[in-house]
Amino acid sequence: MKDIFFELSVRSVRLNFLRSLLASIGIVIGVVAISSMGMLGTNMQLSVKEQLSSNVNTIMISSDVVRTTSSAGGPSTSQGVTKDQLNDIKNVAGTNTVIPIHRTNTEFTIGSRDGRGSMYGLDPDDIEKFLTVENGTSIRGANDAVIGSTIASNFNLNIGSRIKVGEHDTDSRPTVRVSGILQSRGFSADGINTDNAIIVSDEWYTDHFGDKDLYDQVNVIVEDVDTISDVEAAIDEKVNRKKDVVRIMDASSRLESISQTLGTITTFILAIGGISLVVAAVSIFNVMMMSVNERVQEIGILLSIGTEKGEVRRMFLYEALILGIIGAVVGGIMTLVIGYSVVSAMIGSTAYFFRPESIIYIPAGMVVGMVVCVISGLYPAWRASNMDPIDALRSE
Amino acid sequence: MTDIPLIRLDDVSKVYHLESGDVTALDHVSLDIRENDFVAIMGPSGSGKSTLMNQLGILDVPTTGSLLIDNRDVAAMSTLERTHMRRDVIGYIFQKFFLIPLLSAYENVEYPLILKHKQRDTTGRAREILQAMGFDEKLAAHRPSQLSGGQQQRVAIARALVNDPKILLCDEPTGNLDRKTGLQIMDILVGLHGKGKTVILVTHDPKIAEYAKRTVVIEDGRVQEA
Ligand SMILES: Nc1ncnc2c1ncn2[C@@H]1O[C@H](COP(=O)(O)OP(=O)(O)OP(=O)(O)O)[C@@H](O)[C@H]1O
Ligand SMILES: [Mg+2]
Numbered sequence: 001m002k003d004i005f006f007e008l009s010v011r012s013v014r015l016n017f018l019r020s021l022l023a024s025i026g027i028v029i030g031v032v033a034i035s036s037m038g039m040l041g042t043n044m045q046l047s048v049k050e051q052l053s054s055n056v057n058t059i060m061i062s063s064d065v066v067r068t069t070s071s072a073g074g075p076s077t078s079q080g081v082t083k084d085q086l087n088d089i090k091n092v093a094g095t096n097t098v099i100p101i102h103r104t105n106t107e108f109t110i111g112s113r114d115g116r117g118s119m120y121g122l123d124p125d126d127i128e129k130f131l132t133v134e135n136g137t138s139i140r141g142a143n144d145a146v147i148g149s150t151i152a153s154n155f156n157l158n159i160g161s162r163i164k165v166g167e168h169d170t171d172s173r174p175t176v177r178v179s180g181i182l183q184s185r186g187f188s189a190d191g192i193n194t195d196n197a198i199i200v201s202d203e204w205y206t207d208h209f210g211d212k213d214l215y216d217q218v219n220v221i222v223e224d225v226d227t228i229s230d231v232e233a234a235i236d237e238k239v240n241r242k243k244d245v246v247r248i249m250d251a252s253s254r255l256e257s258i259s260q261t262l263g264t265i266t267t268f269i270l271a272i273g274g275i276s277l278v279v280a281a282v283s284i285f286n287v288m289m290m291s292v293n294e295r296v297q298e299i300g301i302l303l304s305i306g307t308e309k310g311e312v313r314r315m316f317l318y319e320a321l322i323l324g325i326i327g328a329v330v331g332g333i334m335t336l337v338i339g340y341s342v343v344s345a346m347i348g349s350t351a352y353f354f355r356p357e358s359i360i361y362i363p364a365g366m367v368v369g370m371v372v373c374v375i376s377g378l379y380p381a382w383r384a385s386n387m388d389p390i391d392a393l394r395s396e
Numbered sequence: 397m398t399d400i401p402l403i404r405l406d407d408v409s410k411v412y413h414l415e416s417g418d419v420t421a422l423d424h425v426s427l428d429i430r431e432n433d434f435v436a437i438m439g440p441s442g443s444g445k446s447t448l449m450n451q452l453g454i455l456d457v458p459t460t461g462s463l464l465i466d467n468r469d470v471a472a473m474s475t476l477e478r479t480h481m482r483r484d485v486i487g488y489i490f491q492k493f494f495l496i497p498l499l500s501a502y503e504n505v506e507y508p509l510i511l512k513h514k515q516r517d518t519t520g521r522a523r524e525i526l527q528a529m530g531f532d533e534k535l536a537a538h539r540p541s542q543l544s545g546g547q548q549q550r551v552a553i554a555r556a557l558v559n560d561p562k563i564l565l566c567d568e569p570t571g572n573l574d575r576k577t578g579l580q581i582m583d584i585l586v587g588l589h590g591k592g593k594t595v596i597l598v599t600h601d602p603k604i605a606e607y608a609k610r611t612v613v614i615e616d617g618r619v620q621e622a
Contacts, residue, residue: 393490
């Protein structure tokens with residue numbers, strides 16, 4: 001059925017095409033803003049989650065005291081997990097794998113190029129328990145090192161390449177030899193981010209950076225992920241007996257807190273997108289008021305010859321809805337392009353873009369845009385329907 | 397049954413409350429209009445003719461007094477009932493035609509049918525009435541702005557007739573037309589009166605008033621029937 005009031009609204013929009021189009025641009029921007037922001041947040045969450053969920057079976061133990069400084073040869077004033085604590089952890093952990101980790105940040109030089117990255121000291125036997133050497137071999141000789149994939153590609157490193165390690169201003173900087181290159185790991189839930197790191201043996205590490213028997217982090221990889229909270233509690237019981245000396249976290253709780261934070265960020269950027277919708281609502285309201293005020297006499301005609309108030313209201317709400325549909329459709333199409341670009345630029349991957357959780361933001365944004373339009377049209381429509389027909393007819 | 401007139405005004409007053417004081421536009425008017433009457437209403441500018449027409453057209457309600465139309469008390473009706481009375485019982489013909497600018501001539505005539513039946517006209521009634529007013533298919537597709545004054549008034553008459561109302565209210569229907577066109581419109585109204593419509597017509601022109609069966613003169617809101 002072709003509704004005469006819808007027809008009147010369409011013609012009114014067509015008559016004031018430019019004005020309607022300009023008002024719709026506000027809605028387009030609003031829809032694009034909330035849809036792409038929502039997608040950005042969701043894609044961020046999805047990609048982080050995916051990366052993190054591979055290490056949910058890891059418990060991370062670190063000193064409760066913030067680490068201060070540590071440099072090659074320099075005096076060590078830092079705190080960490082002590083040898084005694086490590087033994088306690090090992091006792092409690094039973095057959096689960098315990099990996100003590102040294103870590104610092106250091107400058108390094110390859111040929112004539114300088115760089116900065118993480119340096120890990122690990123027992124060579126532990127390396128392949130949780131890392132994958134993609135090229136070459138793990139650490140065998142005293143001066144061997146395995147390196148992350150990012151560092152390898154950035155500095156064109158191969159097996160056998162040499163890296164000078166340590167702060168640039170120190171006199172004699174030790175050299176390591178690349179024995180292997182690790183598989184890319186991304187942002188990892190177990191706190192060991194190796195892509196931009198150099199990994200040496202624990203002996204080499206303590207020889208050059210100190211901190212013997214003092215570990216920056218101890219990871220416990222549990223065999224059965226269901227026992228993780230029991231193991232955690234046991235470690236807590238044993239090591240934090242008198243007071244909290246170590247902080248114990250597991251990857252899944254970390255995952256939870258990270259996704260919570262990301263959720264908050266998503267809400268926040270959605271709210272920013274929402275502001276543009278408020279602006280759009282004002283422009284739609286404005287155009288609808290203009291439409292009502294320009295058509296006072298026409299409204300007077302409609303009312304005087306027997307049009308119901310509800311029908312007049314409907315006519316103006318249709319008009320607002322048409323503006324909303326134009327804005328939402330254009331906005332939805334543009335979100336496909338803009339959202340895709342934003343996600344690919346900010347996250348570096350569009351692998352999750354077409355996932356339902358992500359793509360749902362396009363129809364959702366469109367619906368929100370249309371609803372905002374109709375809401376903006378409520379008052380103008382109400383005003384039109386409540387005009388006095390005699391007064392309205394008299395107006396020019 | 398027949399002794400109750402179609403329209404009965406009993407001691408009707410209309411007072412506008414303005415900041416500068418009250419304006420009494422209708423002052424204790426009593427008037428009966430029977431079915432198939434043809435009444436011309438005359439009087440100087442500002443005497444209250446349009447105010448009276450607004451009461452008869454149920455666009456307004458009397459401040460005091462009672463108005464019965466088609467045996468129903470206007471004051472007792474709900475807003476929606478008044479709207480439906482305007483749609484079904486009364487046809488309006490205005491000096492300024494007042495066609496809906498966004499609709500074609502045909503759609504303007506079809507419009508009251510849609511209001512009444514909540515669907516587009518499938519009976520051909522709108523087209524038929526417009527044809528009787530001398531509109532062919534092509535002219536019927538024109539928008540009001542593309543029509544002459546006389547053509548617009550004929551569309552307005554067709555629109556007023558399409559729901560077959562008992563009463564035709566015409567407030568200076570020839571006021572915006574030249575003499576010849578005005579007389580053509582009057583011929584149409586006379587014909588409609590002949591077909592049983594009750595016609596009430598406001599005019600300043602005594603020649604036009606001569607078409608009516610009787611003339612009511614209003615001065616300062618009071619009726620002086622001639
Ligand atoms: N909405 C209104 N508010 C206040 N006063 C009004 C209103 N409508 C009419 N009046 C006053 O009521 C009186 C009668 O006006 P009305 O329009 O009925 O005159 P009229 O006889 O139709 O005049 P004309 O021949 O010029 O059309 C006038 O004094 C007018 O100023
Ligand atoms: Mg008048």
